[in-house]
Amino acid sequence: MITLSYLFTLQPWRSFISSVVIPFSSRCREKQRKEAVNRKLNAMNKLLMEENDRLQKQVSHLVYENGHMKQHVHIVKSSLFTFYLYIKLKFYEAFCLKVVISLLLSYSNSNSCLSWS
Numbered sequence: 001m002i003t004l005s006y007l008f009t010l011q012p013w014r015s016f017i018s019s020v021v022i023p024f025s026s027r028c029r030e031k032q033r034k035e036a037v038n039r040k041l042n043a044m045n046k047l048l049m050e051e052n053d054r055l056q057k058q059v060s061h062l063v064y065e066n067g068h069m070k071q072h073v074h075i076v077k078s079s080l081f082t083f084y085l086y087i088k089l090k091f092y093e094a095f096c097l098k099v100v101i102s103l104l105l106s107y108s109n110s111n112s113c114l115s116w117s
Helices: 004-009 011-116
Strands: none
Touching: none
């Protein structure tokens, strides 16, 4: 069996073997380097795709929560507005009642003054 080291010892073949073996080994190293880079890029791409999926799920959940919160805010706003109108009405009723009572009292006082005099 002829080994590579034996072929290097043969002077006439030495330059030919070097011209074939060295570029071949350099091509192999280049191919291995490219494959290693490709594996790293594939792993990074997989991680990015997983992160993208996670973020898309989070976005859809936040959109759902946003709609839910908007609905609650609308309900609370309408409830607060109804409460505001109720308080305003009660205040107005109390004010009107106070005016009526004061008018009745003043009328009754003025009548009582006339009747006593």
